[in-house]
Amino acid sequence: MIRRLDISSLDVRALMSYDACTRCGECTETCPTGGEAQDVEMVTPRGKILRLRELYKAQYGLRARILGPKKISDAELKEFAARAYECTICGQCRTVCPSHLDTIEMWENMREFLVANSLGPLSAHEPIVKSIENYDNPWMQPRTQRSRWSKRLGEEARIGDSLKDDHEILYFVGCTAAYDPNIRPMAENTARVLTHAKVDFGTLGNEEGCCGSTMMRTGLSESAKAMVLRNIERFERASPSIIVTSCAGCYKTIRQDYPKYGKLPAPIVHVTEFALDLMNSGHISPIGRVDKTVSFHDPCHLGRHAGLYEQPRSILQSIPGVKLVEMHRNREDARCCGAGGGVKTAFPELATGISELRVADAESVGCEVLTTSCPFCYQSLKSAVSARGSNMEMVDLMEFLWNSVHAPR
Ligand code: SF4
Ligand code: SF4
Known part of the structure; x- marks a missing residue:
């Protein structure tokens, strides 16, 4: 039996980009996973693009339309999926690509395509995905413990509750700084710096939810939608003038991905931008x-x-x-x-x-x-x-x- 790939999830822009790749190979050398850490062509940007093109053409190209789609074995598809997930979505390939292909968009769309064909995410991702679905964080930690990091700070940090009281700034902590004891100092020191600068800020406490980055990066953008909308609704209730985050992943996700799902009630800035403003205005x-x-x-x-x-x-x-x-x-x-x-x-x-x-x-x-x-x-x-x-x-x-x-x- 021929397994027919579902291509409905392939975005038209991404499809055009796959075709626009000139195979020049500029991207292969600096790709951290394909070019530097291992010399595997199918992991490189060029390799992934060419393989997807082959798969697509084997089933939907002119020849396939005349003679019928070509059979692609499950082993071939699994190999392709594993290689596609050996990518950190670092964006180095987008920087060097002379054809100006938006490879970040392409890789994320490629993963959505894998999910639509039950080839992704990989089984190793499943515990994290389940944890986000069940606990709203990737670390299998109870929701009721999300704000525990803030309780030990005493007078060094005055952290308000943005869902109960009005606070000008909303600090979006992110799952890792909230739960991981090794990363918690990131949240603690952010709160200390903000307090020292006399910033009126609060958090969403235990109601803060995972930003959805992991889901989007692994191709589960449909599942991320509800998470995004829940967080946007919380932002609306908190009604801050600025949202600040200390997590680079939350920052990228809220700034670039949330607007695809709904309107942010306030701009989001990374803590490095905010802290520099505090320094320039003499607050710290x-x-x-x-x-x-x-x-x-x-x-x-x-x-x-x-x-x-x-x-x-x-x-x-x-x-x-x-x-x-x-x-x-x-x-x-x-x-x-x-x-x-x-x-x-x-x-x-x-x-x-x-x-x-x-x-x-x-x-x-x-x-x-x-x-x-x-x-x-x-x-x-x-x-x-x-x-x-x-x-x-x-x-x-x-x-x-x-x-x-x-x-x-
Ligand atoms: S985004 Fe992926 S394919 Fe591109 S350079 Fe980074 S690891 Fe390699
Ligand atoms: S640099 Fe761009 S055009 Fe060249 S092979 Fe890589 S993705 Fe294709």
Whole structure:
């Protein structure tokens, strides 16, 4: 029996882009998963595009229309799906593609196509997907514990409840900073910095829901829709003038994906943008010296996806004593940390190998402290620092800023 692929989920724009690929191969060398960590053509952007084109043409091309669709075995389809998920959706290929193909859109659409054909997400993604569906977070943690991180801060942080009281700023914490004890300091230090700057802010407390990023990146955008609409309804109830988030993934998702589903009642900014404004308006001043050589790793979701490069660097440069050094690959060309797009969940060894390459990038420029502003990059790079036995410190940017802001004069 011929398995007929369902192509209804393939977006017309993406289909035109698959055809517009000239096979030049500019994208293969810098692809972290296909070109750098392993030399597998089908994982590279060009390889994935050509394979999808072959599959499509085998069943819907001119020859198929005259002679009938060609049989594609389940093994071939499974191989294609596995390779398509070996992509962090870092966007490096979009940056280098001379045909200006929006590969980020293409890969996400390719995954929607895999889901529509019961080929995705991969079985390794299932526990996370189930957890998001059942608990509204990927970490199988109860909803009632979401705001527990905020209870231990005492007077250092005054955090309001945006669903009960009026607060000008809504801090969207994100699942990882709320639940993961290793990442919780990201939320704590954000709350400390905001309090220190006398910002009137609150959170959605236990009612905050997963932003839906994991679902969208793994091709489950239909399932993400209800989550997005629930969060938008909460934003409307909170009615802030600005939504701030410290998570690069939440930032990208709320800023770029939410408007496809509904209208945001307020603009969303990343905490690095907000903190820099607080510094420029004199609400906070870094005073504590840090005599260290520091590098910033650009998270893909902040940098290539959203074009936010200079704010974190300006924050670091304003800290007395900091010597900011750039890794050879920075800003648009920054090497991905290896964690995104569900790669860390399904292919942990591949993700670890890429993180170690990034740590080596930082070591090669004499970096003593590696900073970033994304929970996933932080987690992956920190593990790679330990795995390599590196002397470098891994510090989240908000922790770095907080330590300087509240240092004794
Ligand atoms: S998004 Fe990144 S990992 Fe995926 S194909 Fe492009 S360069 Fe490779
Ligand atoms: S750089 Fe663009 S056009 Fe060239 S092979 Fe890659 S995706 Fe195709």
